[in-house]
Amino acid sequence: MALVQGRTAGTRRSRIINGTIVNGILAIIVILWTIPTIGLLISSFRERSDVITTGWWTIFPHTEYVSTGKPIQLASPPNLQQPINVEGQTYTNEQLTQGVKTPDGRILRWINKRSGIIDVQTSQWVARDNFTLSNYDNVIIGQQYTYQDNGVTKTDKGENMLNSFISSLTVAIPATIIPILIAAFAAYGFAWMKFPGRRFLFALVIALLVIPAQVALIPMLRDFNALGINGTYLSLWIIHTGFGLCLATYLLYNYISGIPREILESAFIDGASQFTIFTTLILPLSVPALASFAIFQFMWVWNDFLNALIFLGTNQDTQVMTVRLQQMLGARGQDWHLLTAGAFVTMILPLIVFFSLQRFFVRGMMAGSVKG
Amino acid sequence: MIQETKKAETRAGSNVSAAGFDPAKFGIALVGLVIVLAILLAGFIYLKGTTGVSIFNALVAIVWGVAGVGALYYTVNSLIESLPNVWRGRLLPYLFIGPAMGLLFWVLTLPTLRTLYQSFFNQDTTQFVGLNNYIATFTDSGMLESFRNNLIWIFGGTASVVILGLLIAVLADRSKFETVAKALIFMPMAISLVGAGVIWRFVYDARPVDQQQIGVLNSVLVGLGIEPQAWLTLQPWNNFFLIIVQIWAGTGFAMVLFSAAIKGVPIDLQEAARVDGATEVQAFFSIVIPYIQGTTITVATTTAISMLKIFDVVYVMTGGQYGTSVIGTEFYRQFFTNNNYGYGSAIAIVLFIAISPVLIYNVRQFGKQEGF
Structure with a gap:
């Protein structure tokens, strides 16, 4: 009896240790995974000068060498070729240019070589915690520019991301709903109707699931040119509808074909037409599947870069957020502070959707894992 | 079971090929379809002409795209349902799967073949170059x-x-x-x-x-x-x-x-x-x-x-x-x-x-x- 108890206690102890190891490793991975995003989030609230000169982690208290504000004035202008005597110690000119540590832990560095002024820095606890909302202000409302026009000082607002936000919504909403609608019809057709070519056509849907977009881009661009709709939202809706249809049809087929026969049969006996059954019975019953796909497709369209770049282009009036952000990266690669806020503005909607509807998203993604 | 009923329906219909034809309904549906097509075309021309993003245009675009697709399905369905039973049974499946398959054909299948064809031509696709590109x-x-x-x-x-x-x-x-x-x-x-x-x-x-x-x-x-x-x-x-x-x-x-x-x-x-x-x-x-x-x-x-x-x-x-x-x-x-x-x-x-x-x-x- 005692032995058994001893053993269980032992297993329990080893389980606790195991649990600690598991949680420990998991915690390390999770921290590594989130650090990049946290860094960006913190940076987006920092002043411009802070962002480009110091790491984001300097917002946390840390020791840093800070000027005491009481420089040492050498008695006579120093001969830079000779060792220089400062408070009883000798240093070379080079050392003082780069900064040199004194025996008592201070750092000495030239402020002015000619007149022999040396800055004294001591190690202090600091935290660069001046936060600001101006990055978001600049990105969302537009940066204020002041310029001279015929002697008159004018201020103007630069381009902002609000436009691209609306643009992204204009692309994403129809590009989410239209393929779902069309795919739901097709899924019902494949699931509950018999017609010549049914098997072949569905095999085609499955084959097209993994087709790389690149294969279709050039001919589609030509067609849109011929139709005169290049650079319009319509072109991008057609592209996203086409690219999303296969997956949508496949997913919804799996769901709709699983709806119990009895439900449909009783409706048929009541004399309902296929169209009525589809709109009044099938669609409401398929809401979970429709929602799952909708979230998946919305995220996909919102985060899409290649298609938006090619079909909608970089025109400032219509460009979507991903393209806008990429343009900021290229043209204003040095405006790090704006990039950070811009990146977060592009992420905010998908992140909200993600955290509030995660369950649906995961379900849609798992069902859609056949897509490349 | 449903399929069998439908087959029976079809067989019964083929005896009297005009059975179930409803001229009045057909006429109304046809007029409806023409109106829907006209509205879609008008919307297309309007959206083609808009430059720049505005919330109003975005809403127009969303309503036009989503409601347009829905109305198209509805009117074509009315048209098919007014037809003689034989034709109704034959055409209805293609109303359901037709738009999806048509889009997939236009956006994915055809472009793949066209890209394959173009890959055998020179820079501006004017001269056949065989396998040179490969x-x-x-x-x-x-x-x-x-x-x-x-x-x-x-x-x-x-x-x-x-x-x-x-x-x-x-x-x-x-x-x-x-x-x-x-x-x-x-x-x-x-x-x-x-x-x-x-x-x-x-x-x-x-x-x-x-x-x-x-x-x-x-x-x-x-x-x-x-x-x-x-x-x-x-x-x-x-x-x-x-x-x-x-x-x-x-x-x-x-x-x-x-x-x-x-x-x-x-x-x-x-x-x-x-x-x-x-x-x-x-x-x-x-x-x-x-x-x-x-x-x-x-x-x-x-x-x-x-x-x-x-x-x-x-x-x-x-x-x-x-x-x-x-x-x-x-x-x-x-x-x-x-x-x-x-x-x-x-x-x-x-x-x-x-x-x-x-x-x-x-x-x-x-x-x-x-x-x-």
Whole structure:
């Protein structure tokens, strides 16, 4: 009896240790995974000068060498070729240019070589915690520019991301709903109707699931040119509808074909037409599947870069957020502070959707894992 | 059962071919269809002419696109339902699947064939050049570099995503913090790869030695007394640093799928292995791994395809320079920078051929499916 108890206690102890190891490793991975995003989030609230000169982690208290504000004035202008005597110690000119540590832990560095002024820095606890909302202000409302026009000082607002936000919504909403609608019809057709070519056509849907977009881009661009709709939202809706249809049809087929026969049969006996059954019975019953796909497709369209770049282009009036952000990266690669806020503005909607509807998203993604 | 009823209906209808024809309904439906088409055309012309983004236009576009598709289905259905029974039965399935199949044909099937055709032509597709584009694809040093890099992406990236995804899923499964950990690992799925590019700039940033580092990685190096590295130009290792960004973004997907699969492994099986004296690790490799083999294949193929098609990360972070080009960026460069349509098409077709084994596998799996 005692032995058994001893053993269980032992297993329990080893389980606790195991649990600690598991949680420990998991915690390390999770921290590594989130650090990049946290860094960006913190940076987006920092002043411009802070962002480009110091790491984001300097917002946390840390020791840093800070000027005491009481420089040492050498008695006579120093001969830079000779060792220089400062408070009883000798240093070379080079050392003082780069900064040199004194025996008592201070750092000495030239402020002015000619007149022999040396800055004294001591190690202090600091935290660069001046936060600001101006990055978001600049990105969302537009940066204020002041310029001279015929002697008159004018201020103007630069381009902002609000436009691209609306643009992204204009692309994403129809590009989410239209393929779902069309795919739901097709899924019902494949699931509950018999017609010549049914098997072949569905095999085609499955084959097209993994087709790389690149294969279709050039001919589609030509067609849109011929139709005169290049650079319009319509072109991008057609592209996203086409690219999303296969997956949508496949997913919804799996769901709709699983709806119990009895439900449909009783409706048929009541004399309902296929169209009525589809709109009044099938669609409401398929809401979970429709929602799952909708979230998946919305995220996909919102985060899409290649298609938006090619079909909608970089025109400032219509460009979507991903393209806008990429343009900021290229043209204003040095405006790090704006990039950070811009990146977060592009992420905010998908992140909200993600955290509030995660369950649906995961379900849609798992069902859609056949897509490349 | 439904199919049989319909067949019976059809047979009965064929005796009197005009049975069920409703001229009045047909007329109304026809008028309705013409009106819907006219409204769609008017909307098309209006939207074609709009430049710039406005909330009003966005709303018009959304209503036009979504309601237009719905109205089209409705009126065509009314038209079909007014037809004689024979025709109704024959045409109705095609109303349901027709638009989807038509779009897939226009946006995916046809362009693939057209791209294939174009790949045998010269730069501006005026002259037949046979296999020259393909020969160039496999001899050009830029393309060879892309192939090499894509191979690194496919093998290095896929292996990492699968192993990490499985590891995290297993750890999370045994942890109390499963939900939180999984949500945080999964979160990058909601972030566009352009956004990821901005996030990771703050990790990989490199400053000259005498300046303070603002990139996390270099800051760690400097803290350890090692010289900072320019990660994104450090050939050939920069490819791995780009792959890490994609791993960061894609592991959540693998984790979610593995997590579901692991939960599906019967507990008795694992218990039985433990009773037989197997250690946790042994039980994992002899029971869990074989059990989730199907999921592993799905995750691996899906990830491999996304690694093969990779474009955004490379384009945003290095533009394909410093020896980081991949097939996706080479395609873009040939097509949009060099306007070399023939060559661009050949690259797209090579990409398609590389993916085709998965396509064939998917169709084969479908062929085995019963009840279709």
